[in-house]
Amino acid sequence: MTYTPGAFQLYNDAVIGPMSRCSIAPRLGALNFTTPVDALWPTANLAFYIPFVLERTVTVYQVGWVNAATAVTGTHEAGVYDSLGSKIISGAAAGSGLSAVQVVNVTDTVLSAGQYWIAMVNTSTVGHVWAWAPTAPQAASLGVLTEATAGTLPTTATMAISQTSAFIPICFLQMRATL
Amino acid sequence: MTYSRLPDHSKMMLMPMLGTGDDLSTVAIRVLGGGTLASSALATDRAVYVPINIPRPLVAKRMWYVVGATGGTNTIQLGIYTESGSQIVATTATTVGTAANLVHLDITDTTLTPGSYYLAVVLNGTTATILRWGLQTTPLGRLVVLHQAAARPLPATATFAASNDNIVPYIGITTTASP
Numbered sequence: 473m474t475y476t477p478g479a480f481q482l483y484n485d486a487v488i489g490p491m492s493r494c495s496i497a498p499r500l501g502a503l504n505f506t507t508p509v510d511a512l513w514p515t516a517n518l519a520f521y522i523p524f525v526l527e528r529t530v531t532v533y534q535v536g537w538v539n540a541a542t543a544v545t546g547t548h549e550a551g552v553y554d555s556l557g558s559k560i561i562s563g564a565a566a567g568s569g570l571s572a573v574q575v576v577n578v579t580d581t582v583l584s585a586g587q588y589w590i591a592m593v594n595t596s597t598v599g600h601v602w603a604w605a606p607t608a609p610q611a612a613s614l615g616v617l618t619e620a621t622a623g624t625l626p627t628t629a630t631m632a633i634s635q636t637s638a639f640i641p642i643c644f645l646q647m648r649a650t651l
Numbered sequence: 652m653t654y655s656r657l658p659d660h661s662k663m664m665l666m667p668m669l670g671t672g673d674d675l676s677t678v679a680i681r682v683l684g685g686g687t688l689a690s691s692a693l694a695t696d697r698a699v700y701v702p703i704n705i706p707r708p709l710v711a712k713r714m715w716y717v718v719g720a721t722g723g724t725n726t727i728q729l730g731i732y733t734e735s736g737s738q739i740v741a742t743t744a745t746t747v748g749t750a751a752n753l754v755h756l757d758i759t760d761t762t763l764t765p766g767s768y769y770l771a772v773v774l775n776g777t778t779a780t781i782l783r784w785g786l787q788t789t790p791l792g793r794l795v796v797l798h799q800a801a802a803r804p805l806p807a808t809a810t811f812a813a814s815n816d817n818i819v820p821y822i823g824i825t826t827t828a829s830p
Contacts, residue, residue: 495666502672502680504687521665587667609687609753611780613717613821615668617830633830635752 486651487536488524489590489644490604495524496614497641503610510540511603514639519593521596521617522554522640529584534646535563535573537592538602544570546596549625552581553589556631562591564624567599575646589631592643595623604640605640611637662820665709670823671701671770671783676776679795680819684787688821690719692777693743698802699820700732700809709761713755713825714742719780722750727781728805729822731754732769733801736809739763741771744804747779755825763824772820773803786817795819 490496500506535550544567551562560583563576594601606614617631666673672680693699714729723746730741742756772781786792792814799810 499670499672502685502686504681523668525666531825583663587665607688609717609751613670613715613782613823614755615666633753 480503484581486502486648487644487646489605489642490522490640491642492524494526495522496616499561499614500591500604501536503606505604505606507636508602508642509605510542510600511605511639513594513596513599513601514637516597517593517621517623519591519619519621519625519641520641521591521619523587523589523615523628525587526583529582530647531580532561532645532647533649534577535644536573536646537641537643537648539567539569539572540600540602541571541575542600543598544568544600546593546594546599547623548574548592550590551625552583552645553629554589557631561627562625580614584636590643591625591629592641593621593623593625602642603635603651606640608638609635611640616640656704663822664794665826666695667827668715668823668825669703670705671819671821672715673703677768680784683685683791683794685784685819688782689785691783691818692780692822693772693774693818694826695776696773696801696803698771698773698799698809699818700771700811701820701822702770703770705731705763705765705768708764709826710760711740711758711824711826712760712763712828713757715753715755715825716751716822717782718748718750718754719782720750722748722781723779725774725776725779726773727772727774728803730771730805730812731761731808731824732771734767734769734807734812738805738807738809741805769797770824771805773805775803782821784819786819789817791817792817792819
């Protein structure tokens with residue numbers, strides 16, 4: 473009998489974000505922040521960078537976030553940065569649809585194994601998304617960094633530790649062209 | 652047949668901030684009623700050794716902790732030990748600092764190969780607090796961490812003893828020099 477190995481996959485998530493085991497989810501769970509909340513974007517144009525690790529090559533087709541049940545005003549943008557803070561790809565759209573997952577098509581982008589940052593920004597001071605709200609500075613202790621931007625994800629991130637941030641947005645990269 | 656699809660784990664990367672609660676210790680903390688983090692002092696001069704599993708090679712550049720509700724002038728020292736109790740590296744003793752702040756302390760850049768280690772912490776007084784889990788009842792700490800009395804500064808060789816409380820400090824390693 474000839475053994476033909478299948479493609480090696482350490483995981484097969486359709487989407488990757490902070491809720492993934494390759495990101496901050498294990499320790500977020502250990503901190504007992506297991507329930508997302510309908511949360512106000514804390515500061516207009518404040519970007520959040522959430523670390524994650526890929527152990528195999530994937531292709532990103534879409535980026536997205538989860539709109540809350542309240543106002544979803546403002547322009548949302550989600551994307552991915554390499555470990556050194558250079559933007560690889562992002563997609564933006566006006567918030568649309570209460571209590572709805574919103575996705576934006578991006579150029580099909582191959583990411584090889586390595587460490588990356590998923591990023592998200594919102595231009596609105598009253599926009600709500602689903603997020604976790606860990607007591608500050610516990611988001612920082614998970615490696616979540618922030619940057620005051622001009623409203624769009626910058627080409628090169630200047631990430632900083634926030635000692636007061638209590639917000640981790642649910643944003644994601646989608647590895648399937650359609651869902 | 653040559654099987655060539657297994658990933659080369661030696662080249663894979665880890666999250667930038669590792670810590671207690673990330674891996675196997677997560678399971679113990681959660682099932683022993685760790686719940687959310689809280690502030691507390693540690694017994695004066697008593698080192699607490701928290702197990703951590705390093706799945707891939709990494710270079711530890713800093714160690715971190717989170718100041719609890721009360722900062723202050725007590726000093727804190729963090730270190731990394733082998734499973735058998737040999738100190739690999741330690742920070743200098745440093746004033747605990749401002750309440751509710753994530754604090755990074757520099758260490759000599761240190762390569763850690765995959766394996767089991769202990770992260771150690773000791774304070775010289777009980778005024779300052781750090782974030783930690785409190786397991787459901789007092790003796791349960793014996794199932795997760797190790798203690799050593801009169802262990803300030805952190806010793807070159809640990810003399811492990813059983814824990815007699817329920818405290819699991821929230822501390823970790825950073826693989827980046829900044830932020």
